[in-house]
Amino acid sequence: MVDSCLTQKHSSVAGSLTFVLKVFSLLSVPLILAGCSDLALFDANGPVGQSIADSMTYTTLLMLVIIIPTIFLSVFIPYHYRSGNKKARYEPEWYHSTVIEIIIWGIPILIIGILGVEAYKSTHALDPRKPIITEEYGEEDALKIQVVALNWKWLFIYPEEGIATINEIGIPVDRPVEFLLTSDGGINSFFVPRLGSQLYAMNGMESRLYLMADEPGVMDGMSANYSGFGFSGMRFKVHATDEGTYNQWINKVKNEGTLLDDAAYDELKQKSRDNPVEYFVNADPLRFKNIIDSNANSYGLQPIQQDGPTEEDMIKESAGL
Numbered sequence: 001m002v003d004s005c006l007t008q009k010h011s012s013v014a015g016s017l018t019f020v021l022k023v024f025s026l027l028s029v030p031l032i033l034a035g036c037s038d039l040a041l042f043d044a045n046g047p048v049g050q051s052i053a054d055s056m057t058y059t060t061l062l063m064l065v066i067i068i069p070t071i072f073l074s075v076f077i078p079y080h081y082r083s084g085n086k087k088a089r090y091e092p093e094w095y096h097s098t099v100i101e102i103i104i105w106g107i108p109i110l111i112i113g114i115l116g117v118e119a120y121k122s123t124h125a126l127d128p129r130k131p132i133i134t135e136e137y138g139e140e141d142a143l144k145i146q147v148v149a150l151n152w153k154w155l156f157i158y159p160e161e162g163i164a165t166i167n168e169i170g171i172p173v174d175r176p177v178e179f180l181l182t183s184d185g186g187i188n189s190f191f192v193p194r195l196g197s198q199l200y201a202m203n204g205m206e207s208r209l210y211l212m213a214d215e216p217g218v219m220d221g222m223s224a225n226y227s228g229f230g231f232s233g234m235r236f237k238v239h240a241t242d243e244g245t246y247n248q249w250i251n252k253v254k255n256e257g258t259l260l261d262d263a264a265y266d267e268l269k270q271k272s273r274d275n276p277v278e279y280f281v282n283a284d285p286l287r288f289k290n291i292i293d294s295n296a297n298s299y300g301l302q303p304i305q306q307d308g309p310t311e312e313d314m315i316k317e318s319a320g321l
Contacts, residue, residue: 040193046212048196055122128197128209132176142178146288149188149201152230153275159285163253164260166278167236172246173213181207182292189225192238198224204295213240230273253279
């Protein structure tokens with residue numbers, strides 16, 4: 001009799017201790033997450049990044065309508081209906097509740113519908129090829145940066161300024177930037193979390209991405225697609241500054257940069273990892289186009305023909321050729 005009482009008491013204490021530990025674990029999650037100060041996706045810089053952060057926050061809060069009650073009930077029900085709780089209702093013949101069925105099916109279906117509408121709207125609103133137009137800058141005024149993914153480094157070409165860099169970008173605040181992406185190696189993904197959308201860079205193709213920073217700062221950029229042993233070192237810095245500081249940076253690159261000729265580019269194409277920042281003066285305004293064409297030809301593809309001035313003509317004209 002005594003052993004039975006002791007066993008029952010021990011089971012009750014163990015059950016209570018388990019419940020306390022579960023509650024403590026749940027309460028500790030926000031405290032742990034509070035230490036993650038570098039939440040780049042929620043520390044947006046620019047309209048695209050802010051729209052993505054707002055959409056993620058909205059969908060997360062909406063899903064918490066299901067998650068929080070589910071977590072609560074997963075703890076409450078086993079605890080409340082444990083064998084040692086004599087106050088719990090015991091109804092072995094119960095098998096159905098219309099109210100419960102409506103709740104557990106109706107609310108998720110409603111939330112899925114709302115999430116579908118939000119996904120549709122945000123997908124079209126955040127089309128990476130959609131130009132960013134402001135009161136000061138129109139579609140044709142966007143700063144053009146040509147991005148080439150190499151193994152394992154990023155080459156950024158500024159066709160209008162006649163410069164190029166490795167693993168560093170400078171942009172002026174409040175001016176839209178048009179990134180033209182391709183690859184001269186494996187498939188990679190260009191991603192600056194605080195600015196917004198990530199987009200793939202593929203050889204023989206050109207992808208287009210519009211972004212803009214609305215406050216000064218230094219942001220981290222990376223490759224978001226595994227591409228080999230040097231992938232972890234494909235990181236770069238984005239310096240968003242005022243127009244004057246941006247022009248100073250352009251002059252610095254021109255003064256300190258070496259000539260990016262065919263020999264220098266062939267050396268850059270060699271596989272390497274953890275590359276330092278490098279500056280170049282770009283001697284060939286058609287380098288980006290030639291990179292795409294050379295990779296397209298290797299797949300038996302032909303460059304797309306178009307009516308009127310070609311991109312090559314416009315590049316030559318902007319370079320004064």
